[in-house]
Amino acid sequence: MLGSIKTFLKDRLAHTASPTERGQVLRVATAAILLEVSRADFETDEAELETIAAALRRAFDLDEAAVREVIAEAREQDDSELSLYPFLKIVNDACTPEEKYRVVCDLWRVAYADGRLDKYEEYQIRRIADLLYVPHSEFIRAKLSIQGEG
Structure with a gap:
Protein backbone atom coordinates (compact mmCIF):
# COMPACT_ATOMS: atom_id res chain seq x y z
CA MET A 1 0.00 0.00 0.00
CA LEU A 2 2.45 2.69 1.07
CA GLY A 3 5.75 0.99 0.31
CA SER A 4 8.47 1.42 2.83
CA ILE A 5 8.25 4.29 5.29
CA LYS A 6 11.65 5.58 4.22
CA THR A 7 10.66 5.67 0.57
CA PHE A 8 7.38 7.30 1.44
CA LEU A 9 9.09 9.93 3.56
CA LYS A 10 11.67 10.64 0.90
CA ASP A 11 9.41 10.66 -2.13
CA ARG A 12 5.97 11.68 -0.98
CA LEU A 13 5.96 13.47 2.34
CA ALA A 14 7.36 16.50 0.65
CA HIS A 15 4.88 19.19 -0.33
CA THR A 16 3.37 16.92 -2.99
CA ALA A 17 1.79 14.45 -0.56
CA SER A 18 -1.95 14.73 -0.20
CA PRO A 19 -3.49 15.25 3.24
CA THR A 20 -4.93 11.73 2.95
CA GLU A 21 -1.48 10.24 2.37
CA ARG A 22 0.01 12.24 5.23
CA GLY A 23 -2.81 11.15 7.50
CA GLN A 24 -2.29 7.50 6.63
CA VAL A 25 1.44 7.75 7.28
CA LEU A 26 0.77 9.33 10.69
CA ARG A 27 -1.76 6.61 11.57
CA VAL A 28 0.67 3.86 10.59
CA ALA A 29 3.55 5.49 12.47
CA THR A 30 1.42 5.86 15.61
CA ALA A 31 0.29 2.24 15.37
CA ALA A 32 3.90 1.06 14.94
CA ILE A 33 4.95 2.95 18.08
CA LEU A 34 2.07 1.46 20.08
CA LEU A 35 2.89 -2.01 18.78
CA GLU A 36 6.49 -1.56 19.90
CA VAL A 37 5.37 -1.23 23.52
CA SER A 38 3.14 -4.28 23.20
CA ARG A 39 6.21 -6.29 22.14
CA ALA A 40 8.53 -4.92 24.82
CA ASP A 41 7.78 -7.73 27.28
CA PHE A 42 8.12 -10.33 24.49
CA GLU A 43 4.39 -11.17 24.74
CA THR A 44 1.73 -9.37 22.74
CA ASP A 45 -1.65 -10.42 24.03
CA GLU A 46 -5.18 -9.77 22.82
CA ALA A 47 -5.87 -7.11 25.47
CA GLU A 48 -2.90 -5.07 24.23
CA LEU A 49 -4.05 -5.35 20.62
CA GLU A 50 -7.56 -4.27 21.61
CA THR A 51 -6.09 -1.30 23.47
CA ILE A 52 -4.08 -0.33 20.39
CA ALA A 53 -7.19 -0.60 18.23
CA ALA A 54 -9.18 1.54 20.68
CA ALA A 55 -6.42 4.15 20.75
CA LEU A 56 -6.38 4.37 16.96
CA ARG A 57 -10.19 4.59 16.78
CA LEU A 88 9.06 8.79 15.70
CA LYS A 89 10.13 11.41 13.15
CA ILE A 90 6.72 11.27 11.51
CA VAL A 91 4.94 11.78 14.84
CA ASN A 92 7.37 14.53 15.90
CA ASP A 93 6.88 16.39 12.63
CA ALA A 94 3.09 16.04 12.55
CA CYS A 95 1.93 16.31 16.15
CA THR A 96 1.55 19.07 18.70
CA PRO A 97 2.88 18.63 22.25
CA GLU A 98 -0.66 17.79 23.42
CA GLU A 99 -1.04 15.13 20.72
CA LYS A 100 2.31 13.63 21.70
CA TYR A 101 1.16 13.58 25.33
CA ARG A 102 -1.94 11.63 24.23
CA VAL A 103 0.32 9.16 22.40
CA VAL A 104 2.29 8.66 25.62
CA CYS A 105 -0.99 8.09 27.50
CA ASP A 106 -1.90 5.46 24.92
CA LEU A 107 1.51 3.84 25.37
CA TRP A 108 0.77 3.51 29.09
CA ARG A 109 -2.68 2.07 28.31
CA VAL A 110 -1.05 -0.59 26.14
CA ALA A 111 1.48 -1.42 28.85
CA TYR A 112 -1.24 -1.81 31.50
CA ALA A 113 -3.70 -3.63 29.22
CA ASP A 114 -2.58 -7.08 30.37
CA GLY A 115 -2.94 -6.13 34.03
CA ARG A 116 0.75 -5.69 34.79
CA LEU A 117 3.55 -3.32 33.94
CA ASP A 118 6.74 -5.02 32.79
CA LYS A 119 10.05 -3.23 33.33
CA TYR A 120 10.80 -3.49 29.61
CA GLU A 121 7.49 -1.82 28.76
CA GLU A 122 8.23 1.04 31.13
CA TYR A 123 11.72 1.42 29.69
CA GLN A 124 10.34 1.49 26.14
CA ILE A 125 7.73 4.13 27.03
CA ARG A 126 10.37 6.28 28.72
CA ARG A 127 12.60 5.99 25.65
CA ILE A 128 9.77 6.83 23.24
CA ALA A 129 8.59 9.77 25.35
CA ASP A 130 12.13 11.16 25.38
CA LEU A 131 12.41 10.78 21.61
CA LEU A 132 9.05 12.52 21.19
CA TYR A 133 10.40 15.38 23.31
CA VAL A 134 7.72 14.87 25.95
CA PRO A 135 8.99 16.42 29.19
CA HIS A 136 9.61 14.01 32.06
CA SER A 137 6.90 15.70 34.13
CA GLU A 138 4.39 14.96 31.35
CA PHE A 139 5.65 11.37 31.11
CA ILE A 140 4.92 10.95 34.83
CA ARG A 141 1.58 12.79 34.59
CA ALA A 142 0.52 10.42 31.78
CA LYS A 143 1.52 7.36 33.81
CA LEU A 144 -0.37 8.51 36.89
CA SER A 145 -3.39 9.48 34.82
CA ILE A 146 -3.61 6.05 33.22
CA GLN A 147 -2.99 4.27 36.53
CA GLY A 148 -5.97 6.22 37.86
CA GLU A 149 -8.19 4.87 35.08
CA GLY A 150 -7.65 1.28 36.16
Whole structure:
Protein backbone atom coordinates (compact mmCIF):
# COMPACT_ATOMS: atom_id res chain seq x y z
CA MET A 1 0.00 0.00 0.00
CA LEU A 2 2.45 2.69 1.07
CA GLY A 3 5.75 0.99 0.31
CA SER A 4 8.47 1.42 2.83
CA ILE A 5 8.25 4.29 5.29
CA LYS A 6 11.65 5.58 4.22
CA THR A 7 10.66 5.67 0.57
CA PHE A 8 7.38 7.30 1.44
CA LEU A 9 9.09 9.93 3.56
CA LYS A 10 11.67 10.64 0.90
CA ASP A 11 9.41 10.66 -2.13
CA ARG A 12 5.97 11.68 -0.98
CA LEU A 13 5.96 13.47 2.34
CA ALA A 14 7.36 16.50 0.65
CA HIS A 15 4.88 19.19 -0.33
CA THR A 16 3.37 16.92 -2.99
CA ALA A 17 1.79 14.45 -0.56
CA SER A 18 -1.95 14.73 -0.20
CA PRO A 19 -3.49 15.25 3.24
CA THR A 20 -4.93 11.73 2.95
CA GLU A 21 -1.48 10.24 2.37
CA ARG A 22 0.01 12.24 5.23
CA GLY A 23 -2.81 11.15 7.50
CA GLN A 24 -2.29 7.50 6.63
CA VAL A 25 1.44 7.75 7.28
CA LEU A 26 0.77 9.33 10.69
CA ARG A 27 -1.76 6.61 11.57
CA VAL A 28 0.67 3.86 10.59
CA ALA A 29 3.55 5.49 12.47
CA THR A 30 1.42 5.86 15.61
CA ALA A 31 0.29 2.24 15.37
CA ALA A 32 3.90 1.06 14.94
CA ILE A 33 4.95 2.95 18.08
CA LEU A 34 2.07 1.46 20.08
CA LEU A 35 2.89 -2.01 18.78
CA GLU A 36 6.49 -1.56 19.90
CA VAL A 37 5.37 -1.23 23.52
CA SER A 38 3.14 -4.28 23.20
CA ARG A 39 6.21 -6.29 22.14
CA ALA A 40 8.53 -4.92 24.82
CA ASP A 41 7.78 -7.73 27.28
CA PHE A 42 8.12 -10.33 24.49
CA GLU A 43 4.39 -11.17 24.74
CA THR A 44 1.73 -9.37 22.74
CA ASP A 45 -1.65 -10.42 24.03
CA GLU A 46 -5.18 -9.77 22.82
CA ALA A 47 -5.87 -7.11 25.47
CA GLU A 48 -2.90 -5.07 24.23
CA LEU A 49 -4.05 -5.35 20.62
CA GLU A 50 -7.56 -4.27 21.61
CA THR A 51 -6.09 -1.30 23.47
CA ILE A 52 -4.08 -0.33 20.39
CA ALA A 53 -7.19 -0.60 18.23
CA ALA A 54 -9.18 1.54 20.68
CA ALA A 55 -6.42 4.15 20.75
CA LEU A 56 -6.38 4.37 16.96
CA ARG A 57 -10.19 4.59 16.78
CA ARG A 58 -10.19 7.38 19.37
CA ALA A 59 -7.23 9.35 17.99
CA PHE A 60 -8.12 9.17 14.31
CA ASP A 61 -11.88 8.52 14.32
CA LEU A 62 -11.49 5.25 12.40
CA ASP A 63 -13.93 2.42 11.87
CA GLU A 64 -13.00 -1.19 12.63
CA ALA A 65 -11.95 -2.02 9.05
CA ALA A 66 -9.68 1.02 8.88
CA VAL A 67 -8.12 0.14 12.24
CA ARG A 68 -7.34 -3.40 11.04
CA GLU A 69 -5.79 -1.97 7.87
CA VAL A 70 -3.62 0.50 9.81
CA ILE A 71 -2.43 -2.17 12.25
CA ALA A 72 -1.61 -4.56 9.41
CA GLU A 73 0.33 -1.86 7.58
CA ALA A 74 2.14 -0.89 10.79
CA ARG A 75 3.17 -4.49 11.38
CA GLU A 76 4.40 -4.78 7.80
CA GLN A 77 6.34 -1.51 7.99
CA ASP A 78 7.70 -2.31 11.44
CA ASP A 79 8.96 -5.68 10.24
CA SER A 80 10.84 -3.96 7.40
CA GLU A 81 12.41 -1.29 9.63
CA LEU A 82 15.31 -1.83 11.96
CA SER A 83 14.52 1.23 13.99
CA LEU A 84 11.64 3.17 15.49
CA TYR A 85 13.20 6.47 14.46
CA PRO A 86 11.40 6.87 11.11
CA PHE A 87 8.07 6.42 12.91
CA LEU A 88 9.06 8.79 15.70
CA LYS A 89 10.13 11.41 13.15
CA ILE A 90 6.72 11.27 11.51
CA VAL A 91 4.94 11.78 14.84
CA ASN A 92 7.37 14.53 15.90
CA ASP A 93 6.88 16.39 12.63
CA ALA A 94 3.09 16.04 12.55
CA CYS A 95 1.93 16.31 16.15
CA THR A 96 1.55 19.07 18.70
CA PRO A 97 2.88 18.63 22.25
CA GLU A 98 -0.66 17.79 23.42
CA GLU A 99 -1.04 15.13 20.72
CA LYS A 100 2.31 13.63 21.70
CA TYR A 101 1.16 13.58 25.33
CA ARG A 102 -1.94 11.63 24.23
CA VAL A 103 0.32 9.16 22.40
CA VAL A 104 2.29 8.66 25.62
CA CYS A 105 -0.99 8.09 27.50
CA ASP A 106 -1.90 5.46 24.92
CA LEU A 107 1.51 3.84 25.37
CA TRP A 108 0.77 3.51 29.09
CA ARG A 109 -2.68 2.07 28.31
CA VAL A 110 -1.05 -0.59 26.14
CA ALA A 111 1.48 -1.42 28.85
CA TYR A 112 -1.24 -1.81 31.50
CA ALA A 113 -3.70 -3.63 29.22
CA ASP A 114 -2.58 -7.08 30.37
CA GLY A 115 -2.94 -6.13 34.03
CA ARG A 116 0.75 -5.69 34.79
CA LEU A 117 3.55 -3.32 33.94
CA ASP A 118 6.74 -5.02 32.79
CA LYS A 119 10.05 -3.23 33.33
CA TYR A 120 10.80 -3.49 29.61
CA GLU A 121 7.49 -1.82 28.76
CA GLU A 122 8.23 1.04 31.13
CA TYR A 123 11.72 1.42 29.69
CA GLN A 124 10.34 1.49 26.14
CA ILE A 125 7.73 4.13 27.03
CA ARG A 126 10.37 6.28 28.72
CA ARG A 127 12.60 5.99 25.65
CA ILE A 128 9.77 6.83 23.24
CA ALA A 129 8.59 9.77 25.35
CA ASP A 130 12.13 11.16 25.38
CA LEU A 131 12.41 10.78 21.61
CA LEU A 132 9.05 12.52 21.19
CA TYR A 133 10.40 15.38 23.31
CA VAL A 134 7.72 14.87 25.95
CA PRO A 135 8.99 16.42 29.19
CA HIS A 136 9.61 14.01 32.06
CA SER A 137 6.90 15.70 34.13
CA GLU A 138 4.39 14.96 31.35
CA PHE A 139 5.65 11.37 31.11
CA ILE A 140 4.92 10.95 34.83
CA ARG A 141 1.58 12.79 34.59
CA ALA A 142 0.52 10.42 31.78
CA LYS A 143 1.52 7.36 33.81
CA LEU A 144 -0.37 8.51 36.89
CA SER A 145 -3.39 9.48 34.82
CA ILE A 146 -3.61 6.05 33.22
CA GLN A 147 -2.99 4.27 36.53
CA GLY A 148 -5.97 6.22 37.86
CA GLU A 149 -8.19 4.87 35.08
CA GLY A 150 -7.65 1.28 36.16
